[in-house]
Amino acid sequence: MxxxxxxxxxxxxxxxxxxxxxxxxxxxxxxxxxxxxxxxxxxxxxxxxxxxxxxxxxxxxxxxxxxxxxxxxxxxxxxxxxxxxxxxxxxxxxxxxxxxxxxxxxxxxxxxxxxxxxxxxxxxxxxxxxxxxxxxxxxxxxxxxxxxxxxxxxxxxxxxxxxxxxxxxxxxxxxxxxxxxxxxxxxxxxxxxxxxxxxxxxxxxxRGLAECEIRLYGPDQDIHSGSFGGAVPNPATAAARLVAALHDEHARVAIPGFYDGVIELTDRERELFAELPFDEGRWLRTAKSHAVHGEAGHTTLERIWARPTAEVNGIGGGYQGPGSKTIIPSSAMVKLSFRLVAGQDPGHIEKAVRAWAAGQLPAGIREEITFGPATRPxxxxxxxxxxxxxxxxxxxxxxxxxxxxxxxxxxxxxxxxxxxxxxxxxxxxxxxxxxxxxxxxxxxxxxxxxxxxxxxxxxxxxxxxxxxxx
Amino acid sequence: MxxxxxxxxxxxxxxxxxxxxxxxxxxxxxxxxxxxxxxxxxxxxxxxxxxxxxxxxxxxxxxxxxxxxxxxxxxxxxxxxxxxxxxxxxxxxxxxxxxxxxxxxxxxxxxxxxxxxxxxxxxxxxxxxxxxxxxxxxxxxxxxxxxxxxxxxxxxxxxxxxxxxxxxxxxxxxxxxxxxxxxxxxxxxxxxxxxxxxxxxxxxxxRGLAECEIRLYGPDQDIHSGSFGGAVPNPATAAARLVAALHDEHARVAIPGFYDGVIELTDRERELFAELPFDEGRWLRTAKSHAVHGEAGHTTLERIWARPTAEVNGIGGGYQGPGSKTIIPSSAMVKLSFRLVAGQDPGHIEKAVRAWAAGQLPAGIREEITFGPATRPxxxxxxxxxxxxxxxxxxxxxxxxxxxxxxxxxxxxxxxxxxxxxxxxxxxxxxxxxxxxxxxxxxxxxxxxxxxxxxxxxxxxxxxxxxxxx
Structure with missing residues (x-):
């Protein structure tokens, strides 16, 4: 009726x-x-x-x-x-x-x-x-x-x-x-x-968006991993360690200052999200993914709608062709994007990322970080x-x-x-x-x-x- | 005379x-x-x-x-x-x-x-x-x-x-x-x-050599990092975390069992290495590198001659072209090589790497590991x-x-x-x-x-x- x-x-x-x-x-x-x-x-x-x-x-x-x-x-x-x-x-x-x-x-x-x-x-x-x-x-x-x-x-x-x-x-x-x-x-x-x-x-x-490309430089050219391996810093390893340091063990972004100003969900908003007829299995099929994974203490909807993220959109370095090549690559690259939520400022995020990245790198690895235009949440x-x-x-x-x-x-x-x-x-x-x-x-x-x-x-x-x- | x-x-x-x-x-x-x-x-x-x-x-x-x-x-x-x-x-x-x-x-x-x-x-x-x-x-x-x-x-x-x-x-x-x-x-x-x-x-x-390629698979195709970012596992992140987990904070290889059987240098051998007229600055120029970096407690010569290593020869995943692309990539790849020293067995290393890698990956990420022919030390x-x-x-x-x-x-x-x-x-x-x-x-x-x-x-x-x- x-x-x-x-x-x-x-x-x-x-x-x-x-x-x-x-x-x-x-x-x-x-x-x-x-x-x-x-x-x-x-x-x-x-x-x-x-x-x-x-x-x-x-x-x-x-x-x-x-x-x-x-x-x-x-x-x-x-x-x-x-x-x-x-x-x-x-x-x-x-x-x-x-x-x-x-x-x-x-x-x-x-x-x-x-x-x-x-x-x-x-x-x-x-x-x-x-x-x-x-x-x-x-x-x-x-x-x-x-x-x-x-x-x-x-x-x-x-x-x-x-x-x-x-x-x-x-x-x-x-x-x-x-x-x-x-x-x-x-x-x-x-x-x-x-x-x-x-x-x-x-x-x-x-959500807003801040994007950057981090290029890491090690040896001046690719060098032999037999002759030098184990004794000089490898920029691909440095890139990986940087990416690994993006998140803590609770899948929270571990960059100091990253969450500054974040407007947290109110209890009412969390209730409203939870009332939606959300079918996680169906959502996973839409996401063409095989498991959910994200910040501890938040539901999937909270994670995609109301929580900031750090994602790797691309990573590359060294030899990627068929077979093997025993080199320490001269450089490596990571493309990162950060989804931002209300209260976060892209300029502040850029500063935080630059300071954090510089502090993660071993001696002998030089970084070049380029931020593209940001979108505010x-x-x-x-x-x-x-x-x-x-x-x-x-x-x-x-x-x-x-x-x-x-x-x-x-x-x-x-x-x-x-x-x-x-x-x-x-x-x-x-x-x-x-x-x-x-x-x-x-x-x-x-x-x-x-x-x-x-x-x-x-x-x-x-x-x-x-x-x-x- | x-x-x-x-x-x-x-x-x-x-x-x-x-x-x-x-x-x-x-x-x-x-x-x-x-x-x-x-x-x-x-x-x-x-x-x-x-x-x-x-x-x-x-x-x-x-x-x-x-x-x-x-x-x-x-x-x-x-x-x-x-x-x-x-x-x-x-x-x-x-x-x-x-x-x-x-x-x-x-x-x-x-x-x-x-x-x-x-x-x-x-x-x-x-x-x-x-x-x-x-x-x-x-x-x-x-x-x-x-x-x-x-x-x-x-x-x-x-x-x-x-x-x-x-x-x-x-x-x-x-x-x-x-x-x-x-x-x-x-x-x-x-x-x-x-x-x-x-x-x-x-x-x-x-040194001997064992080489492998690890392919990690996440979503069935590249997916939108805005729509799904923060809520599903990213294989590029998983690849990076795997590589980061290769070494501990002393730059020792952290794969359980990796050092099994390693014949350590004797004091006499270390003395003989140390007697060589080694000029680290000159060596770094040959290595075209800007710092030494390696396993704690060992000299550069020990690191390259007598210590086993894990090096990333290549890493790749997602978008690597110019500009940005806001995706969670569907897969990522790492090429690793391990230099082996006397006492290490390539077959044992392969088993150790496979067990270790499987244990590092989050749910929703599937791995494929291929080892090439190995060379014994x-x-x-x-x-x-x-x-x-x-x-x-x-x-x-x-x-x-x-x-x-x-x-x-x-x-x-x-x-x-x-x-x-x-x-x-x-x-x-x-x-x-x-x-x-x-x-x-x-x-x-x-x-x-x-x-x-x-x-x-x-x-x-x-x-x-x-x-x-x-």
Whole structure:
């Protein structure tokens, strides 16, 4: 027995139903544009995708819709001011570029010829991220239709980048360049997912990321392990000992100062994580791994969502070909990445890693450490008013309690948080089976329209509960 | 003031002087044959080299001189029985193949057009090993001339292989096939060197070698370090921890059972090592290294000559290209080699390594360990009668006290020791500056003729001091 539906919900659903076919036709048209940012051949398609979206947003009613140039692929920016000058401003983030895809990779149909089968829309970008960007267009129309407004209850800004699948190389500069126009009270990222079809969730944070490469130099050239072995330091051994010293016997990161500032999970957050219907065996199959392993005293979900890590992404040194070669190699290399959680500062991590590494090395081994650009972690407290609006909007759409997740990965959303100084929230309706970056990517149509509905409820709820003091 | 020269020495020197020019002409002819075993194009040259040597040994007086076939390059075998049936039998080992060489590698003259400059004979193979094989031919003639014999005082056998520079792939099988004909009381290896021009030395042993590759498997494919990092075991981390666990804080190998059976240096041996004019700074420059590092409680010479080691020759896993890739790699690999000293058994080492490695790995990491063929260590006790003969013969030739070294590397001599059950001794007159395997390889002519003399004195001394009980 479902709960009685209020009149606002009923009005939104009527509007969504009315525009359903046209919405899907439009989305299908967009998905036909192979906007693969990683492949130079597709640069014109990425531009076509940006132009298409800007035109569509204008058609939706956005008074402003612009294509913003970058040194790479263009982004789309749109803005629709609220009537009320005290209304909050929300910036929606997504991306219009997609991962590469080719039929022969294992697709059952052409990746850029969208088809609906069994209530699912199959196409590259259906879930990541065109479908999730696009639900906001019908969402805002339904919001207006159901409330009788001519402008949204909040000032709505959209920033849809064109290089997310290529690592967002120009995104931060773009945000810095346009920081004034992008200013907002909250960022809503629609480029994530939910726990599952049956468990709607809101993501409350992403881990940050610091990456480095450590090169260790020993002898000036590879030397004979018979003539010299046992009497000079071996940089491959030094690299291994460094990596081994990354973790203590409880699989905690052993770099002094690494945990400085970490915001620990509250008891309530741990309870909420534990309430999720988590099947560790199934998770292990997704992870294609054969055992769990991690920081003592934490569950798997805590480990991937809320605990910082140190992982070796690559290690190399000496002879790696077939057979053997009796050398002491002249150098060795380790690539490390550190996932960071709220409270950790990438600059502090870099200092801590450099000091720690230098202290681990024997005489005769010289190190060279290079850090790449870092991504800060982001986390929205459970009691943040905007987060509560997202939860209520989603709850109305799904007619179910909404739970909380976090995201273990890291994304450009953190740049928005950092440059704009704005809290970041996540509203996504994709599910793990949607096949991001894989063949046969799809979006569940039912969930896509729940996304439309959530978007429709969200703006009014936000304006009602988070109005600026006049 | 030099010591008075006895008549035997005088007779040997007269003979050597007499044949000096012809000896050098012959050696030059042999060095012109580019018997590079590693390059298939030179296979006919390696055969020509074997034929040339067999003919020359016949010319020297050996009643038997044969070319022995292998699946690869041929070896040369020669035999000259003593008259006395109770005389000991000595097998001389060397090789007639050489390292590759090309003028453009940095040679000052053509590597296969021998030239004498400043008392040095420059050519590929001059020291390694044709020169050192060849000094025995004039050595035995001088022995006969000085003693008036028609056959040597010991039964002399020569086995000169043709694939040493290619890793002796068929040597053990060859020795096994001909074990009966090769039977001897001692093996004299003439494929090593001395401490320096001014410090004649005898090498008393070589380290053995066991090699393995350890492959570690974690996730079934590379997985995302954001989504899964911190919660599953990383095989690159496991590989590093394994390598780090190889040594304890005193740089001793920490594999249980590794040191089982090790014959420790006696106080006398340590004293003898310490008496050598060792310059650690100079040694470090040769090692192209920037610090010494090794097992606590041992000097550098002890570490490279008389202590077993565990070295990483290669390590690899995950992403090693430019930039970063946020993965947990699906596998990692380590190539290890263990130098072994007298008393250690390669089979026991293999068992110890397998047991140790399995015990180091976390759940979810599977290992695959492959051991290659091993080489046993060899060591001749200082009081061995044959070793004492070598020391006396060398002492007469050099008119200086003869000291002792060992060799840190490993060689096919160990196969002779193992298959024939015969102690192995080393008689070499090459010096570190001779440039083995390098451009401008040379041999010091003065030292080469000291080698001739040593060979001339050795057979009589051996027969005198080590005669079989009748």
């Amino acid at each position: 479902s709960k009685p539906v209020d009149s606002a919900v009923s009005a939104v659903r009527t509007c969504v139903e009315h525009h359903r076919a046209a919405f899907l036709a439009d989305l299908t048209e967009w998905l036909r544009i192979p906007s693969v940012s990683a492949q130079p051949d597709h640069a014109p398609d990425v531009r076509r995708s940006a132009d298409w979206l800007a035109a569509k947003l204008t058609g939706t009613g956005f008074p402003t819709a612009e294509v913003w140039e970058t040194p790479g692929a263009p982004a789309v920016y749109a803005e629709w001011p609220a009537d009320d000058p005290h209304a909050p401003t929300v910036l929606v983030y997504g991306h219009h570029d997609v991962q590469p895809a080719a039929r022969e990779d294992g697709w059952s149909s052409e990746p850029f010829e969208p088809v609906v089968r069994d209530g699912r829309l199959y196409a590259r970008g259906a879930a990541d991220d065109k479908g999730q960007v696009f639900f906001h267009t019908l969402g805002v129309r339904a919001h207006l239709a159901a409330t009788g407004r001519t402008a949204p209850a909040v000032t709505l800004k959209l920033l849809i980048e064109g290089e997310e699948e290529s690592g967002s190389p120009h995104f931060r500069a773009l945000v810095e360049e346009h920081a004034e126009r992008l200013a907002a009270d909250a960022v809503i990222v629609s480029d994530t997912g939910m726990w599952s079809e049956h468990t709607p969730t809101v993501c409350t944070g992403m 982001c986390l929205t407290p459970l009691d943040h008013p905007a987060l509560q609006s997202v939860v209520r909007a989603m709850g109305r759409a799904f007619e179910q309690p909404v739970r909380f997740t976090r995201e273990g990965g890291s994304g450009p959303a953190a740049d928005l948080q950092e440059v704009l100084g704005t809290p970041v929230l996540f509203l996504g309706v994709s599910v793990p089976s949607d096949g991001w970056h894989a063949p046969n990517e799809k979006v569940e149509l039912d969930l896509l329209f729940k996304g439309v509905e959530t978007s429709a409820y969200l703006w009014g709820d936000l304006a009602e509960h988070w109005r600026h003091a006049p | 030099s010591k008075p020269v006895d008549s035997a020495v005088s007779a040997v020197r007269t003979c050597v002087e007499h044949h000096r020019a012809a000896f050098l002409a012959d050696l030059t002819e042999w060095l012109r044959i580019p018997s590079v075993s590693a390059q298939p194009d030179h296979a006919p040259d390696v055969r020509r080299s074997a034929d040339w040597l067999a003919a020359k040994l016949t010319g020297t007086g050996f009643p038997t001189a044969e070319v022995w076939e292998t699946p690869g390059a041929p070896a040369v075998y020669a035999e000259w029985p003593a008259d006395d049936p109770h005389a000991p039998t000595v097998l001389v080992y060397g090789h007639h193949d050489v390292q590759p060489a090309a003028r453009e590698d940095g040679w000052s003259s053509e590597p296969f057009e021998p030239v004498v400059r400043d008392g040095r004979l420059y050519a590929r193979g001059a020291a390694d090993d044709k020169g050192q094989v060849f000094f025995h031919t004039l050595g035995v003639r001088a022995h006969l001339a000085a003693t008036g014999r028609t056959a040597p005082a010991v039964t002399l056998k020569l086995l000169i292989e043709g694939e040493e520079e290619s890793g002796s792939p068929h040597f053990r099988a060859l020795v096994e096939e001909h074990a009966e004909r090769l039977a001897a009381d001692a093996v004299i290896v003439s494929d090593t060197g001395m401490w320096s021009e001014h410090t004649p030395t005898v090498c008393t042993g070589m 060899c060591l001749t006790p200082l009081d061995h009668p044959a070793l004492q003969s070598v020391v006396r013969a060398m002492g007469r030739a050099f008119e200086q006290p003869v000291r002792f070294t060992r060799e840190g590397g490993s060689g096919p001599a160990a196969d002779l020791q193992e298959v024939l059950g015969t102690p192995v001794l080393f008689l070499g007159v090459s010096v570190p500056s001779d440039g083995w395997h390098a451009p401008n390889e040379k041999v010091e002519l003065d030292l080469l003729f000291k080698g001739v003399e040593t060979s001339a004195y050795l057979w009589g001394d051996l027969a005198e001091h080590w005669r079989h009980a009748p």
